[in-house]
Amino acid sequence: MKKVLSISLALLTSILILSACGKKNVNDHKTISAPKPTLSDALNTSGISLEKYDQIKYTNQQLNGGDSNKKIISILGKPTSSKQTKLTNNDPATQYTWQMGGSAQLQYIFAIIYKDKVLSKGFQQNTNSKIVSKAKIKALNNSMTFKEVKAKLGAPLSEQVSDGVAFMTYQTDKNNHACNLTFSNNKLSKTEFVTLSSN
Template sequence: MKKVIKIMLTAFTCLLILSACGKKQQTSENKKPLNVPSLASAFDTSGISLQKYNGIKVTSNQLKGGDSKAKVMKSLGKPIRTSDTKLTNNQTAKEYTWQLGNDAKIKYIFAIVYKDKILSKGYQQNTSSKIVKKQQIIKLSKNSNYKDVINELGSPLAEEISDGVQFLTYQTDKNGNAYNLTFKDNKLSNKMASQLNK
């Protein structure tokens, strides 16, 4: 009987020592900082956003300045589509497209790459984006500043930027009526009524 009690006491002591060791390991592990992703990165599963799009720098037609293809790929991730496109000088360039689902604010972002430089970029929001009153666009004066127009009207339905020229599209009603605004050197140079493709 004494032997059985001794064996049980020894086993119990061993269990206490092991559990104490386990607790020490847990507390030392708990002291290590956890690499928990931020809420923003948790929702940014696609790798694309307006913030990242705005960070892309377009080169000039002389290929001076601007971001490289590698930098944009690192920022936006792998594109959903790649295709060839012809430039005005008849040279071939690559167009890369990054796409989100239909419930997202941005439908897609694209970038045209020529000789490893971002020659042009653009995006399109889903048609459920904010509709701008036609009167707001009509009252815009010629030479209005690009940033001032964005601040006043909000993000456009679509945008394309290439070598100092910006093209913005704003939807003005639910029937697909819209306006295309052209900016040269950040100044409004043209307003044209248009119809969105359905």
């Protein structure tokens, strides 16, 4: 069965009011799991890539700047699916998902659209992505920015980014272990070692 890292849906709806800072916390091997995403082979997703994902610009919390609903579709094409969701302030938003076929390295890209702006974006790769050692992750420090960490470690197994808050997960071995990194105000604020769910 495929091993799938699941991004908690709670992360998708907490963007507007999340703000946290503090010391880096390290916890060992907590188990995380969530429903396995449905994959679709019916849609031609050959044009979807992390390079195109990187072109997507998200707005700030005052809704200044960032790409529109129309712009993101012009970059990635028609989404595989969309659903209505709510932010933690109870405002309605739409989640778009672009899913790849089951054998694709890039599993899916998603975006949260709020008032015709990209509020948050993220992606997930297969769990056979690049392995990053625990030693490299433990060498990170709280002064490092999101971009600095990504430049040092490379593309993660999954990520979600928005204005002021970001999350990345790196696989640390072939035995289903990984590390979640949380960024607040563009600084690394939490490091948590976890076990990926196996579905």
